[in-house]
Amino acid sequence: MNDVLVGRALAKRFGQTVALGGVDLAVRAGEAVAIMGPSGSGKSTLLHCLAGIMKPDSGEVHLLGQRIDNLRERDRSALRRTRFGFVFQFGQLLPELPAEENVALPLMLGDVPRDRAVRQARDWFGPLGLHGMETRRPGELSGGQAQRVAIARALVSKPAVVFADEPTGALDQTTGQETMRLLVEATKHNGACLIVVTHDPNVAGWCDRTVEVRDGHLLVGGVRA
Amino acid sequence: MNLDLTWRLLRGGGRKGLLGTWLTLGAVAVSTALLLFAVAANFAFQARADRSAWRNPVETKGAAVAIEAARHDYVRDKEITVIDLAALGADAPAPPGMARFPAPGEVWLSPALKELAGQLPADQLAGRFPSPKGVLGEEALLYPGELVAVVGHKPDAPELTRPRSDDWIVGYSPVKVASLAGEPMDDAEAYQVLALIAGVLMVVPLLVFGGAAARLTVARRDQRLATLRLVGATPGQVVGMTVAEAVIVAFAGAITGTLAYALAAPLLAGIQIGGGGWFVSDLWPSPLVLGGLLVGVPLLVGLSAVVGLRRVVVSPLGVAKRETPPGLRFIRVVALLAVLAVVPLLSRGNAVGPIAVVIGLAFLCVNLVGPWVVGVIGRVTAGRARRPARLLAGRRLVDDPRSAWRTVSGVAMTGFVAGFLCLLSPGALSGFADAGQLQVAVPAGQTATVAEQARTRLKAAGITATVKPAKKLVAVALGTSADAATVDRARTALAGLVPGHTPTTEADDQHFGVQILADVRAGTVVVLSVSFLVAIASAGITAASSILDRRQTYGLLRLAGTPLEVLDKARRAETLIPLTVMGGGAILVGAFCAAPFMIGAVNATGVLTLVLCVGLGFAGVIAAGALSRPLLQSVTTDPAPRPD
Numbered sequence: 088m089n090d091v092l093v094g095r096a097l098a099k100r101f102g103q104t105v106a107l108g109g110v111d112l113a114v115r116a117g118e119a120v121a122i123m124g125p126s127g128s129g130k131s132t133l134l135h136c137l138a139g140i141m142k143p144d145s146g147e148v149h150l151l152g153q154r155i156d157n158l159r160e161r162d163r164s165a166l167r168r169t170r171f172g173f174v175f176q177f178g179q180l181l182p183e184l185p186a187e188e189n190v191a192l193p194l195m196l197g198d199v200p201r202d203r204a205v206r207q208a209r210d211w212f213g214p215l216g217l218h219g220m221e222t223r224r225p226g227e228l229s230g231g232q233a234q235r236v237a238i239a240r241a242l243v244s245k246p247a248v249v250f251a252d253e254p255t256g257a258l259d260q261t262t263g264q265e266t267m268r269l270l271v272e273a274t275k276h277n278g279a280c281l282i283v284v285t286h287d288p289n290v291a292g293w294c295d296r297t298v299e300v301r302d303g304h305l306l307v308g309g310v311r312a
Numbered sequence: 313m314n315l316d317l318t319w320r321l322l323r324g325g326g327r328k329g330l331l332g333t334w335l336t337l338g339a340v341a342v343s344t345a346l347l348l349f350a351v352a353a354n355f356a357f358q359a360r361a362d363r364s365a366w367r368n369p370v371e372t373k374g375a376a377v378a379i380e381a382a383r384h385d386y387v388r389d390k391e392i393t394v395i396d397l398a399a400l401g402a403d404a405p406a407p408p409g410m411a412r413f414p415a416p417g418e419v420w421l422s423p424a425l426k427e428l429a430g431q432l433p434a435d436q437l438a439g440r441f442p443s444p445k446g447v448l449g450e451e452a453l454l455y456p457g458e459l460v461a462v463v464g465h466k467p468d469a470p471e472l473t474r475p476r477s478d479d480w481i482v483g484y485s486p487v488k489v490a491s492l493a494g495e496p497m498d499d500a501e502a503y504q505v506l507a508l509i510a511g512v513l514m515v516v517p518l519l520v521f522g523g524a525a526a527r528l529t530v531a532r533r534d535q536r537l538a539t540l541r542l543v544g545a546t547p548g549q550v551v552g553m554t555v556a557e558a559v560i561v562a563f564a565g566a567i568t569g570t571l572a573y574a575l576a577a578p579l580l581a582g583i584q585i586g587g588g589g590w591f592v593s594d595l596w597p598s599p600l601v602l603g604g605l606l607v608g609v610p611l612l613v614g615l616s617a618v619v620g621l622r623r624v625v626v627s628p629l630g631v632a633k634r635e636t637p638p639g640l641r642f643i644r645v646v647a648l649l650a651v652l653a654v655v656p657l658l659s660r661g662n663a664v665g666p667i668a669v670v671i672g673l674a675f676l677c678v679n680l681v682g683p684w685v686v687g688v689i690g691r692v693t694a695g696r697a698r699r700p701a702r703l704l705a706g707r708r709l710v711d712d713p714r715s716a717w718r719t720v721s722g723v724a725m726t727g728f729v730a731g732f733l734c735l736l737s738p739g740a741l742s743g744f745a746d747a748g749q750l751q752v753a754v755p756a757g758q759t760a761t762v763a764e765q766a767r768t769r770l771k772a773a774g775i776t777a778t779v780k781p782a783k784k785l786v787a788v789a790l791g792t793s794a795d796a797a798t799v800d801r802a803r804t805a806l807a808g809l810v811p812g813h814t815p816t817t818e819a820d821d822q823h824f825g826v827q828i829l830a831d832v833r834a835g836t837v838v839v840l841s842v843s844f845l846v847a848i849a850s851a852g853i854t855a856a857s858s859i860l861d862r863r864q865t866y867g868l869l870r871l872a873g874t875p876l877e878v879l880d881k882a883r884r885a886e887t888l889i890p891l892t893v894m895g896g897g898a899i900l901v902g903a904f905c906a907a908p909f910m911i912g913a914v915n916a917t918g919v920l921t922l923v924l925c926v927g928l929g930f931a932g933v934i935a936a937g938a939l940s941r942p943l944l945q946s947v948t949t950d951p952a953p954r955p956d
């Protein structure tokens with residue numbers, strides 16, 4: 088049993104809309120999974136349910152054997168902060184903080200002293216090709232650089248799972264590819280799992296496995312699972 | 313790119329965009345109402361000065377139509393102004409508020425005095441004005457409840473032939489006048505200058521606040537506008553749309569503010585200055601001024617919006633990229649120091665006009681230096697921060713010191729006012745030793761005769777008193793147990809004993825000084841209240857708009873597990889740190905500016921006012937900030953915030 092994150096029969100509706108109609112997904116240790124599918128098919132909803140952002144209407148989510156979907160919001164919030172990392176499309180960096188402090192923020196929230204948090208944060212800049220960008224502010228970074236800072240922030244607190252919702256959606260093809268490569272490599276190097284929602288097959292190509300979502304259901308070999 | 317599409321894109325802000333519009337409308341309404349108040353107050357003092365001018369006769373060397381004199385009488389602790397008039401010839405004009413010139417022996421009373429004379433026993437007040445002939449109209453009065461008597465005499469009556477005191481506080485000696493126009497009294501002019509200073513103190517924070525309100529509309533839109541520019545809208549279209557919207561919203565706000573002021577005017581008319589309240593008509597600015605404000609305020613808001621938009625228009629990427637703002641120049645501090653250096657050079661004896669200008673300038677300089685100081689505070693806070701909330705607060709202060717300054721400027725300015733007035737208002741005067749002693753000035757050589765007459769009159773009135781002639785006066789001791797009624801009976805019994813002179817107690821003689829003190833205090837409270845309203849409204853609006861501005865980042869941070877309390881704490885620190893540092897600094901600057909004009913020692917009332925000011929300011933700003941917590945909650949609960 089080396090599944091790190093397991094979602095079982097996850098269902099979620101918004102009013103009349105069935106966003107998820109009973110989805111099963113298991114992510115093994117160190118695995119990178121791409122979630123693909125047309126717009127509105129329920130990819131983000133699946134990601135949010137797995138990450139404890141949303142409570143599914145029914146079904147269960149387990150992290151390392153422990154059920155997390157029925158925790159209180161406060162505990163889920165703490166779980167997200169400590170066990171998960173997030174990369175969103177854009178706009179996740181605080182514009183007033185220099186890059187290194189944006190990266191150090193999750194550590195400081197976890198009571199790591201500021202000096203140590205910033206030092207640990209800086210260690211991520213070299214490997215991600217951000218050398219010299221430590222004190223720049225998000226407004227002074229390119230889109231790709233900003234996403235790499237976001238990747239550093241997602242990984243800095245050594246999460247078990249990294250969730251990424253269209254992390255390259257706002258980038259051009261080449262930059263997107265490069266960013267995706269760094270995301271997958273850094274995550275694996277860190278021993279974390281990766282779940283990434285994307286529209287781009289090239290991006291998905293960097294992952295170990297791709298799952299397709301259609302109308303709230305997973306497609307296995309072109310048919311509803 | 314057609315105009316209609318632009319308009320729809322602009323309108324598409326949804327409920328959150330609408331919230332910005334409402335906030336702007338509210339802010340402009342508050343600004344307009346307070347601006348109206350600040351302006352109207354000045355006109356109100358002007359109106360008082362105009363109405364009281366006729367009681368301040370100007371002596372003529374040429375052809376005279378009348379003789380006029382004035383003095384003060386007292387009943388209980390109230391002051392009565394008594395005008396003595398005599399016509400020289402048949403063409404003496406009717407005085408203000410009267411149908412005709414009073415014939416010898418006739419008395420016109422103000423409505424309040426007439427009423428009081430009816431209420432009190434005749435031997436306490438009515439006996440002093442034996443034959444009331446008519447009631448004075450409003451044109452003759454400073455304020456609705458004023459006690460005034462106009463007494464007609466023959467030109468050769470002793471009241472109008474003998475000189476009186478040189479001291480204008482006691483009254484004016486009889487003079488021949490060419491008309492009853494007179495000229496504004498010295499104290500009326502002093503009040504006008506004080507009102508002007510109060511106006512400057514209120515208007516400067518108001519303008520800062522109004523500007524912030526205007527930029528709020530733009531802040532809500534600049535992302536969208538930058539997108540429009542990227543899509544290809546011409547700068548003209550972008551500016552036109554936004555400014556049109558800002559002006560329309562501001563006009564609605566100005567109308568709302570005017571209505572609010574109209575509703576509040578009767579309440580404001582109750583503010584006691586110079587012994588009484590106000591005619592509501594005094595507090596209502598002329599149609600011209602009102603029209604000017606209703607046009608000017610929206611125009612200013614539009615102008616402010618243009619300034620706010622400049623960045624978007626100049627570079628469509630400017631807003632989208634959020635570059636590091638240019639640093640604020642140190643020159644601002646130099647300017648403040650230069651103005652402060654001038655203040656001590658002004659001595660107390662100087663005209664009040666230049667003082668008002670210098671204080672206004674100092675005020676503007678404080679305003680210029682404010683953002684710079686906020687930036688420094690931010691750097692220090694961020695540098696020393698150990699916890700994320702403080703770090704965030706500090707960085708944000710550095711990032712946008714102007715916005716933080718807008719939040720705290722109101723209270724910082726109030727602190728300046730409070731520090732200034734804390735030193736200025738001397739303590740309450742000590743109690744008067746001899747409440748039961750009346751004195752009346754007597755021409756040299758007649759003291760014995762007058763003392764004898766006084767004894768006879770008092771005896772006839774059934775009042776036991778010891779009457780003693782002194783060098784140039786006669787003192788009537790009624791005993792320490794004499795109550796106010798006895799004193800008024802004695803005053804009435806002695807009325808006209810020495811024509812043109814009033815028997816007064818020590819407290820009566822101090823009446824003017826006590827009045828001035830009370831007025832300074834009332835003025836302080838009014839200015840403080842206005843500053844508070846501005847500060848609190850501004851804090852609330854800035855807090856709300858700062859949340860709206862960062863809603864995407866806040867939402868994503870919350871998704872990533874950042875506790876809302878940290879963001880909230882950061883937001884609070886972002887206001888409280890500069891407030892603490894700058895509030896304190898402003899009080900010191902205010903106290904420093906007041907030092908050259910200081911009378912006597914710092915007093916308990918002043919310090920209490922100051923403590924209250926600081927306490928209320930903090931509480932109000934915290935409360936206003938807390939009001940936006942539900943907004944933070946709602947903005948961040950959307951699980952998938954999408955850039956709109």
Ligand SMILES: Nc1ncnc2c1ncn2[C@@H]1O[C@H](COP(=O)(O)OP(=O)(O)OP(=O)(O)O)[C@@H](O)[C@H]1O
Pocket residue numbers: 101104105106124125126127128129130131132133952
């Ligand atoms: N908060 C919400 N309220 C109502 N309906 C929602 C909400 N969130 C998602 N939905 C609906 O649920 C369905 C799935 O949405 P979801 O965001 O998961 O799609 P997606 O696959 O991520 O699409 P995209 O690729 O466009 O991001 C859609 O029909 C959407 O309209």
Ligand SMILES: [Mg+2]
Pocket residue numbers: 130131132252
């Ligand atoms: Mg999605």
